[in-house]
Each structure stands twice: as structure tokens, then as C-alpha cells.
Amino acid sequence: MQKRKICVVVTARPSYSRIKTALTAFKAHPQIELQLVVAASALLERYGTAIHYMEADGFKIDAKVFNVLEGENLTAAAKTTGIGILELSSVFENLQPDVVVTIADRFETMATAIAASYMNIPLAHIQGGEVTGNIDEKVRHSITKLADYHLVASEDARERVIKLGEEPDRVYNTGCPSIDLAREVQKSQGLTFDPYENYGGVGAKPDLSKGYWVVMQHPVTNEYKDSRKHIETTLEAIRQYSGFPVLWFWPNVDAGSDGTSTGIRSYRERFDLGEVHFFKNMQGHDFLNLLNHSKGLIGNSSVGIRECSYLGVPVINIGSRQHRRHRGSNVIDVDYNTQDILQAMQQILSNPKAPSETIYGTGNAGAQIADILAKVELRFHKTIVY
Secondary structure, three states: OOOEEEEEEEOOHHHHHHHHHHHHHHHHOOOEEEEEEEEHHHHOHHHOOHHHHHHHOOOOOOEEEOOOOOOOOHHHHHHHHHHHHHHHHHHHHHHOOOEEEEEOOOHHHHHHHHHHHHOOOOEEEEOOOOOOOOHHHHHHHHHHHHOOEEEEOOHHHHHHHHHOOOOHHHEEEOOOHHHHHHHHHOOOOOOOOOHHHHHOOEEOOOOOOOOOEEEEOOOOHHHHHHHHHHHHHHHHHHHHOOOOOEEEEOOOOOOOHHHHHHHHHHHHHHOOOOOEEEEOOOOHHHHHHHHHOOOEEEEOOHHHHOHHHHHOOOEEEEOOOOOOOOOOOOEEEEOOOHHHHHHHHHHHHHOOOOOOOOOOOOOOHHHHHHHHHHHOOOOOOOOOOO
8 A cells, every 4th residue: 555645844943842743653654654844944053953853853854945034024924935835836846745734823834835735735734723813823724724634732723623614524633742742741750851961052050950930932923023122021020030040942933033032132231130041942852841840931932821731830921922822720821011920920939830731632642643644535625614
């Protein structure tokens, strides 16, 4: 029996964590030939070069697409997407996949969806149907309408995709593959690696044995002009805080990320931040291990809503980036306000552990996704159901 060629396009460092266990399952499945394409910021050194982690994990890269336009603004994002369509069309022409898989909601994923759709290649979308209230939601729902198969992460998302007019028998609630990693990490009794030795970074190297906070804050694309002001609010909270060390992660390549990065660099030059260490990136398993043993996560990353709900890690979610996304009791929502952030930190320290919740799955998504895509009847046309 001829193997089904499944082409997965990874465009950013978070996307690798979101798809890693599915990639492993694709690679091991007797009916699947995995084709892996790495594109956009997943190839860039300043964002941690996620491709190195993929290669270290034993994945063969079938194609690389360098399509990120410098600028980190709305125009650059639009042009990066356009270049991605051009380049990925050639990649798909060469690889001749049976199915293309695109992940989540970043602007680069739109290029994957458009190229595959216009080439009549069945498209599978992972993590559709969620809401956040910013440009990512527009991208996510647009990809839902372009996609032929929907591997969603929650029942709430499944119902929304069906309400968008998609055929119910093509919408599968598999849970999120990143929860598979969280399930493995949950068993660890402590940090299983040395963050400084393994990942370098800059800043102080405080003792982490008594506890620490993790910060990951990205710009909000429809508020990108305020990104520097937003990050300085969080920096000021950390500067005023006297307690546990802080491990801070660099932002994604989004419109406004230049303002976020400049804000961090400028603030470090003007003020002593004390026991704060900055990292570019970290392997998904290690990052979740780090989160699992932290006091909590501060910022606006979806990892706080998704993986941290499963791990029971407290989260201070700042601003509108995760607006309306289904969340667990581990999340405290605050605005861009230094005192609100500090108050939330004290609230968490007074009640340090949240319950584990399975909103986004129970930890077996990768194998489910592989089995579905290996066996489902392939179609790239839709029956109108609305």
C-alpha cells in the first residue's frame, strides 16, 4: 500500500511545540510519509532558530522557506505572507503532498493555507475554532474556511467551527498536541536541566532552587504602536518586585515586536532589573518543565491559557491578546497596569497552585491526528451546510 504524503509547514517556534507529538506520530505511522517544511521565523537566529531543535529531535527537513521581511510592522507581515505564498507554491509543486497541515493562527500560516487551497491540495488545520479578539482570530477563522479537515483542541472550538459552516464529520476534537508534552512534563519532580548552561541568554544567573517567575509577553498586532509602552509596564512591575528571580523570554516576530524588543533593551540600560535572566528560546519540553516548577507565568502567551491550565500553573494574563479564549481557573486577567500585575503576583503567592484542567485535551492528540489523517477520505471540495 502506498504511503500517504503528509506535508507539515512549521513557521514559528511556538508552532513546533504545538505539532511535535503529531510529527513523531506521523514519522512512526506505517501509512504515512512525513514531509516537513520549515519557514519564516522558525529559521531565524534572533528568534531561537527552532529548526535546530527539529533536527536534534531527528526530523528530516524537506524544504526551507526564507520569507520573513524585515520591519516587524503590519506592512512587513502582509508582504511576508505574500512571499510565503509564492515560495510554498513551488515547494508543494516539488513535493506533491497528498495533504498539507497548517498550525494555529500566526500570519505566516495564511500563506500555507492559500497556497495549498489554490493548488487543490487537501488542507488540514490544527487549532482552529478558537477566539482571541485580535488579528490572529481573523487569520484562524479564514484558515478554517480554506481548510478541508479540522483538528481542534477543545469542544468549544469544535462547536464554533461547525457554526462557521464546516461539515461536522470533518471536525475532530483531538485536543492540542502540546498537551501531550505537558502530560509528560507533569510527572517530573523538579527541573531536569540547567537553563543557563543549556540555553545561554543574558542577564543575572540567580539561584532558582527556591522558586522563580517566567515572563513571556508578545506585542498585540492591532495595538502594535503601543507595544513599547505595554512591555515597559511589565518591566516596571518586575523592577519594583522584590522576591523570586525572573526568567524572561523574547517576543515572537509580530507587528510591534521591534517596539517590545527595543523597550526591553532600553529599560535594561536605564535600570537595574536585579535577578532577571533573558532567553531567546527553549525546546518545548524544557520550557514546559520550567513552567511546571515556576511560581507562575506573567505575560500574554497562549501557553498560559493552554498548557498551563493542564499543568495547574498560575498565570497573570496581561491585556487583550488572549481576549475571549476559553480559559481555566489558573488565569488572573489584568490590564497593562504595573500595580495590578504586582497585586496579582501577591495573590498567586498566597494561593500558589491551581487545579489541573483538561480544557485542551488529555495528552494523546498527536497519535489521534496521525490516525485520522492516515485514514480519512481525501477531498478538497466542500458541501455547503449553512
